[in-house]
Amino acid sequence: QYSEKVMDHFMNPRNVGTIENPDGYGKVGSPSCGDVMEIFLKIENDIITDVKFRTFGCASAIATSSISTEMILNKNVSEALQLTNKAVAEALDGLPPAKMHCSVLAEEGIKAAIEDYMGKK
Amino acid sequence: QYSEKVMDHFMNPRNVGTIENPDGYGKVGSPSCGDVMEIFLKIENDIITDVKFRTFGCASAIATSSISTEMILNKNVSEALQLTNKAVAEALDGLPPAKMHCSVLAEEGIKAAIEDYMGKK
Numbered sequence: 007q008y009s010e011k012v013m014d015h016f017m018n019p020r021n022v023g024t025i026e027n028p029d030g031y032g033k034v035g036s037p038s039c040g041d042v043m044e045i046f047l048k049i050e051n052d053i054i055t056d057v058k059f060r061t062f063g064c065a066s067a068i069a070t071s072s073i074s075t076e077m078i079l080n081k082n083v084s085e086a087l088q089l090t091n092k093a094v095a096e097a098l099d100g101l102p103p104a105k106m107h108c109s110v111l112a113e114e115g116i117k118a119a120i121e122d123y124m125g126k127k
Numbered sequence: 128q129y130s131e132k133v134m135d136h137f138m139n140p141r142n143v144g145t146i147e148n149p150d151g152y153g154k155v156g157s158p159s160c161g162d163v164m165e166i167f168l169k170i171e172n173d174i175i176t177d178v179k180f181r182t183f184g185c186a187s188a189i190a191t192s193s194i195s196t197e198m199i200l201n202k203n204v205s206e207a208l209q210l211t212n213k214a215v216a217e218a219l220d221g222l223p224p225a226k227m228h229c230s231v232l233a234e235e236g237i238k239a240a241i242e243d244y245m246g247k248k
């Protein structure tokens with residue numbers, strides 16, 4: 007039921023970990039399943055130069071976060087803010103309908119981390 | 128927020144895998160998160176002599192399934208049917224309230240697999 011890309015990003019997630027003293031940090035929880043996602047950003051001149059994430063969520067949460075971090079790396083923060091969970095699911099060649107709520111965690115985690123960064127500026 | 132036992136069973140889950148030609152097989156899905164759990168049983172004279180599970184669920188689903196398989200191994204099927212998700216959560220020294228629904232997957236998967244076995248007998 008999962009695409010090859012979902013399986014790849016689940017089995018070999020990119021950018022797992024944390025960043026010490028991040029320029030932006032977001033922590034969000036899913037109301038439907040209770041899973042938690044943390045996103046850490048290193049930002050220089052409004053460009054995201056490093057990103058790491060950490061979750062105990064399911065395979066779909068891991069895969070969407072993994073590909074999201076790749077999609078926002080080296081992007082401007084305003085471009086990164088435009089990333090939608092729909093675009094992320096498409097980049098993964100789709101997600102089962104019951105798992106679309108998992109992809110919201112990555113989008114909201116990135117938004118929260120960028121808002122944190124903007125608030126500090 | 129997770130107990131040491133939850134972390135241990137999540138990081139080193141016991142009895143992950145499948146069994147060829149299982150005597151009992153159960154596949155259940157969670158209405159709240161869409162995650163799926165599969166349980167495979169080898170049963171001789173109503174005793175569960177081997178059990179394996181497979182899931183793409185979250186850390187809590189993995190931990191509860193892992194400890195559940197240990198709790199039903201070498202037990203009679205009628206004893207195994209009495210395993211509740213509450214007992215499993217207690218054996219893990221508790222689960223965050225938002226994650227209790229994940230522990231239902233293991234209980235329901237085991238029940239489905241035993242029902243499959245009984246139907247075949």
Ligand code: FES
Nearest residue numbers: 039160162185229
């Ligand atoms: S969130 Fe789906 S099994 Fe835990």
